Amino acid sequence: MVNRCICSKISFAEIKEIADQNEYKSVKDLRDAGVCSIHCRICEPYVEKVLETGNVVFDPFQSTNK
Numbered sequence: 001m002v003n004r005c006i007c008s009k010i011s012f013a014e015i016k017e018i019a020d021q022n023e024y025k026s027v028k029d030l031r032d033a034g035v036c037s038i039h040c041r042i043c044e045p046y047v048e049k050v051l052e053t054g055n056v057v058f059d060p061f062q063s064t065n066k
């Protein structure tokens with residue numbers, strides 16, 4: 001399961017909470033604030049989904065996550 005930004009050691013649940021509190025609307029907002037998606041950026045499409053859907057756990061093998 002994919003549920004965190006490994007590089008920033010932060011779960012998608014925490015990212016969602018921070019985004020809600022600070023009204024961050026995009027991965028760029030989160031990156032600019034130093035929250036996540038700063039390094040390898042593998043998590044970026046998932047963080048986009050977190051912001052879009054509110055889901056915080058993803059199965060990388062399920063096409064419905066795309």
Ligand code: FES
Binds near residue numbers: 004
């Ligand atoms: S896993 Fe998020 S930047 Fe690497």
